[in-house]
Amino acid sequence: MGKIILEAQGLNKSYLNGNKKLNVLKDFSILLEEKQIITIMGDSGSGKSTALNILGTLDTYDSGNLFIAGKVVKALDKTELSNLRNQDIGFVFQFHYLLPEFTAFENVLIPTWIKGDNNTNEYANELFSSLGLSKRKEHFPSQLSGGERSRVALIRAIINKPKILFADEPTGNLDYKNAIKLVDLLMKINENFNQSIILTTHNPEISEIGHKKFNLVNGTLNK
Amino acid sequence: MIWERKVAKRFYSHTKNKNWYSGVLSMLGMSVGCFAMIISLSVMNGFEKLVHNKLKGFDGDLRILGSIKNIEEIKSIEHVTKVMPFMERKGLIEEIDNQKIVTFKAIDENIFSQFYDFNIRGSVLKSGEVIIGQDLAYRLGKDLGDIILLFSPLDQSFGFGIPYKKEFKIVGIFQTKVLDYDDRFVFLTLSDGNDLFRRKKSIDGLDIRINEHSNIKEAKAEVFKKTGDLFEVLSWKDLNKSLVSAMKIERVGTLCVLSLIFLVSTFNLATSLTLISYEKIKEIAILRSMGATKKSIIKIIVRCGFERAGRGAIFGLAMGIVLVLIQNTFSIIKIPSNIYFIDSLPMIISFSDFFVITFLSFSFIFLSSYLTGKRISKIKVIKALQWAK
Numbered sequence: 001m002g003k004i005i006l007e008a009q010g011l012n013k014s015y016l017n018g019n020k021k022l023n024v025l026k027d028f029s030i031l032l033e034e035k036q037i038i039t040i041m042g043d044s045g046s047g048k049s050t051a052l053n054i055l056g057t058l059d060t061y062d063s064g065n066l067f068i069a070g071k072v073v074k075a076l077d078k079t080e081l082s083n084l085r086n087q088d089i090g091f092v093f094q095f096h097y098l099l100p101e102f103t104a105f106e107n108v109l110i111p112t113w114i115k116g117d118n119n120t121n122e123y124a125n126e127l128f129s130s131l132g133l134s135k136r137k138e139h140f141p142s143q144l145s146g147g148e149r150s151r152v153a154l155i156r157a158i159i160n161k162p163k164i165l166f167a168d169e170p171t172g173n174l175d176y177k178n179a180i181k182l183v184d185l186l187m188k189i190n191e192n193f194n195q196s197i198i199l200t201t202h203n204p205e206i207s208e209i210g211h212k213k214f215n216l217v218n219g220t221l222n223k
Numbered sequence: 224m225i226w227e228r229k230v231a232k233r234f235y236s237h238t239k240n241k242n243w244y245s246g247v248l249s250m251l252g253m254s255v256g257c258f259a260m261i262i263s264l265s266v267m268n269g270f271e272k273l274v275h276n277k278l279k280g281f282d283g284d285l286r287i288l289g290s291i292k293n294i295e296e297i298k299s300i301e302h303v304t305k306v307m308p309f310m311e312r313k314g315l316i317e318e319i320d321n322q323k324i325v326t327f328k329a330i331d332e333n334i335f336s337q338f339y340d341f342n343i344r345g346s347v348l349k350s351g352e353v354i355i356g357q358d359l360a361y362r363l364g365k366d367l368g369d370i371i372l373l374f375s376p377l378d379q380s381f382g383f384g385i386p387y388k389k390e391f392k393i394v395g396i397f398q399t400k401v402l403d404y405d406d407r408f409v410f411l412t413l414s415d416g417n418d419l420f421r422r423k424k425s426i427d428g429l430d431i432r433i434n435e436h437s438n439i440k441e442a443k444a445e446v447f448k449k450t451g452d453l454f455e456v457l458s459w460k461d462l463n464k465s466l467v468s469a470m471k472i473e474r475v476g477t478l479c480v481l482s483l484i485f486l487v488s489t490f491n492l493a494t495s496l497t498l499i500s501y502e503k504i505k506e507i508a509i510l511r512s513m514g515a516t517k518k519s520i521i522k523i524i525v526r527c528g529f530e531r532a533g534r535g536a537i538f539g540l541a542m543g544i545v546l547v548l549i550q551n552t553f554s555i556i557k558i559p560s561n562i563y564f565i566d567s568l569p570m571i572i573s574f575s576d577f578f579v580i581t582f583l584s585f586s587f588i589f590l591s592s593y594l595t596g597k598r599i600s601k602i603k604v605i606k607a608l609q610w611a612k
Contacts, residue, residue, distance in 0.1 A: 058512055058604045079516055086514020097509045097608070101233035111513045113226035156513075 002033035004067075005163050005196045006055065011064035013050055013219075024050045026219045028064070030198075032164065037190050037197045039210030040221070047219040048200035049168055055198060056089055056166045057081055069163045086114050090157030090165040094172040096149040098141040104128075104152045105137040111160045120159060127155045131185060147178035154185060158195060165189070167199040171206060183209060227519050230510070231526030234503050245495040250535030252488025253584060257536045260481045260580045261543025261572060267477060268576065269569025271470055277401040278466070279459050280340030283307060283430035285443055286462060289454040290425035296449055297429060302442035305432040307331060307338045310416040310423055314375040316363065316409070317388065325359065325409050327373065329416020338432060342564065345395030350412050354395035356405035369393050373409065378421040389419055400564065402466065428454075478579070485584055489591035492532045496524055496592055500599040507599060508607035521596035528592025529585075536584040540577070547572050 013025040024047045032038055042048045053059035055066070057073055066073040069088045076084060090111075098107045105124065112120040128134050131151045141149055150170060157165055167186065171179035183206055189195045199210065207213050215222045283305075287297070298306050310329040315322045330338075332348040345367050348354055353371070355363075365371060374388040391411065399405055411419070413426070433442040439458050447456045460467050500507065507520055547570045550556055554567035 053605050056512075058608075082511075082514045082516040084514075085512065089514075091512055093608075097505070097512075099230075099233075099506050099509060101230075101237040101506070110226070110230075110510070113229070114510070114514050114519070 002035055004031060005034055005036075005069060006030070006032040006198070007065075007067045008055060009065040009067075011051075011054060011061045011066060013047075013054060013059075013061050024219050025054070025061070028054075028219070028221050030055070030214070030221065032196055032198060034196055035190065035194045036212065037186075037199065037210045038212045038214065039207040040198065040200045040214045040216050041202065041204060041207040042200070042216035043202060046216045048202075048216050051216065051221075052166050052168045052198065052200050056091055056164075057085055058091075086111060087160055088163045090160070090162040092150070092153050092157045092165065092167040092170045094169040096141070096146075096153040096173075098149055098153060098156070100141050103138050103140055104133065104144060104148075107141070107152060108156045108159050111156060115160055117160075124155070124159060127159065131155060145178075146174055147181060150174060150178065150182050151185065154182070154189070158189060158193065161193070163196060165195050165197045167197060169200055169202065171201065171203065179203075179206070225522075227522040228526050231523045231530060234499065234506070234523065235527050235530040245491070245498055246531050249488055249492040249495045249532050250538075252484070252491050253532040253535035253588065254539035254542070256481065256484035256488055257539030257580060257584050258543045258546075259484055260478070260583075261540060261577070262546060262570075263477055263481060264474070264576045264580070265543070265547045265570040265572045266568060267474060268571040268573060271474075272571055273563070273565065273569055274401060274466075274470070275459075277341065277399050278463050281399055281401065281404055282459050282462055283338070284433045284439060284459055285431040285446055286428055286457045286459075287431065287446065287450055287454050288428040288457065289450075290427070291429055291450065291454055292425075294429065297431065297446065300442075300445050300449060302433040302437035302445055303431055304434055305334065305338050307334060307430040307432075308413065308426045308428075309430055310413065310420055310427050312375050312377060312416075312420050312423070314373060314377075314409075314419070316359075317372040317374060318363065323359070323363065325355075326407050327375065327409050327411060327416065327419065329411050329413050329420070332412040335410070338430070339397075341397055341399045343395045343397045345393075348394060348410060348412060350414050351391060352394040352411070353391040354397055354410040355393055356408055357396050357398040358403075358406035359409070360393070360396050362406065365393055367393055367396060373411075373419065375419050375421075378419070378423070387419065387421060389415070391415070400562075402463075478583070482583060482587075485587040488532065488535075489587045492528060492588065493591045493595050495531060496528055496595040497599075499527055500524060500595065504599075504602065504607045504610060507602070508604045511604045512608070517597075517600035520600040521593060524596030524599055525589060525592040528588050528595070532588045532591075533585070536581070536588065540581060540584075544572060544577075546570075 008028055008030045011025055011028040014021050014023045028051060040048055040051065050059065054061045068084060071084065108124050109120065128137055133148060133151055136144055136148055144152065171182055174182060186197060187209055190197055201207050294306055294308060297303060308331055312327045314325060314327045316325055335348050343354060360366060370390050370392055372388055372390050374386045376386050378386065431446065443456055443458050450456060550568060550570045556568040557566055558568050560566040
């Protein structure tokens with residue numbers, strides 16, 4: 001068993017819809033080890049994004065326990081939580097969410113600026129070159145194709161060498177060719193950088209890349 | 224460069240065209256506010272200096288109260304340039320069926336023209352002659368060369384009950400346009416004063432003029448050191464305490480009223496920043512998801528505020544100073560000289576005023592941006608991302 005990077009124990013999350021309580025996550029438990037890929041498959045509305053947002057500390061949970069990189073998430077104050085997000089977590093969203101005001105290269109460097117690390121240009125260059133984007137560095141997101149944007153977003157997510165990479169339906173907005181390319185990249189990153197990944201998808205083919213594969217049905221996680 | 228500044232600059236320069244007017248309005252508002260503040264305080268300073276000079280021109284810079292004997296010793300003080308001994312008495316001017324209450328000021332006629340700095344029509348003062356104010360002359364219906372009858376009831380002889388009266392020829396009419404001086408004062412020579420104020424044994428004090436570059440407080444302290452506790456030493460500000468403090472209150476009032484322009488433009492700035500923030504809400508949420516703290520988001524909004532309104536404020540300040548400089552060099556704004564004694568609008572801007580205006584405008588910008596930033600930073604990342612999809 002590898003080093004535990006993330007552990008969720010019995011997480012519950014509900015929303016109030018008028019007077020009606022809507023349980024989105026029910027007793028959600030998961031264990032992510034170093035170098036591991038976990039895929040969570042589920043239909044739209046099954047709670048995949050909510051689960052990922054909670055695991056990625058972007059959303060709160062009602063009950064249960066969440067440990068990331070040895071830290072109890074609930075015990076962290078706002079600044080510690082921001083630092084955790086900046087240094088230990090990387091996010092790839094379904095929509096690339098690149099900042100349109102910045103070039104591809106600058107977009108990638110933003111997490112390092114937030115960290116206060118100004119010596120990552122070389123590493124960023126390496127990543128751009130390994131993902132075949134060297135010539136697109138100075139382009140703005142609007143000048144990039146969908147696949148290129150996703151790859152830039154992927155570089156941005158790993159630039160700070162996070163312990164976990166969360167990918168929320170990263171291929172959801174891509175054509176088949178680009179989707180396969182991105183999945184290959186995720187596997188390459190997992191192998192080359194020992195990157196732990198939690199990925200959500202509704203595509204059974206993509207879910208096969210996981211060392212552990214789960215199904216999320218109506219907020220309940222099944223193997 | 225601090226990353227928040229870089230992000231703020233990009234956010235500001237990439238704001239969609241549909242919100243351009245709100246940015247221009249907040250810039251313009253701050254600009255007008257700063258410009259109005261600089262101009263009105265400069266004009267106020269200009270007129271204040273005019274009034275101060277007139278007060279000093281009439282009363283001198285310092286006054287020693289008491290029958291001081293060693294005038295030469297006072298003259299020898301480093302800061303002192305001129306000394307005018309005086310006697311002052313309330314008295315009456317008698318007309319055929321009327322009496323006017325005035326203040327007689329007996330002075331050394333030999334240094335009258337060197338000491339006093341106000342407009343006089345007529346000739347130099349000699350014994351048996353007086354110089355009266357323009358308003359008093361008008362009230363009495365007198366002009367140069369006319370004779371008036373002066374007497375001092377305070378010096379009335381109790382034995383007979385008839386005060387000593389003396390006729391004087393009007394040889395000068397002065398005009399200061401300060402307070403009621405032109406209606407109140409009658410200048411006569413010290414020898415005539417001695418003659419008229421029979422109960423007075425000596426002078427009432429000395430009016431002192433100090434070196435142009437001397438500090439009034441230092442000069443006052445020096446004079447006080449020479450005179451000792453027996454005499455009271457007053458500066459022209461002490462003599463006109465109520466007027467000086469009224470002017471100070473007027474200045475504060477002006478600052479407060481004109482700050483309302485800032486207040487209005489900060490409302491506009493807050494609206495403008497809220498618009499930018501909602502336009503950039505997705506980007507703000509992305510930054511938060513990458514680990515940017517709420518503090519950083521506030522910093523970005525505050526910097527956006529300064530990019531917008533700060534430029535306006537700097538432009539307004541610069542324009543104000545340029546106008547003051549142009550006015551002082553070319554006197555483009557004229558005013559009627561028969562009322563103000565000067566033919567162009569006086570404008571003086573001090574460093575402290577400039578600092579206060581800059582501080583006020585930037586404080587308003589900061590406050591407005593900070594509050595907007597604080598509100599925006601509280602938006603939940605997930606909601607913002609979902610909203611922006």
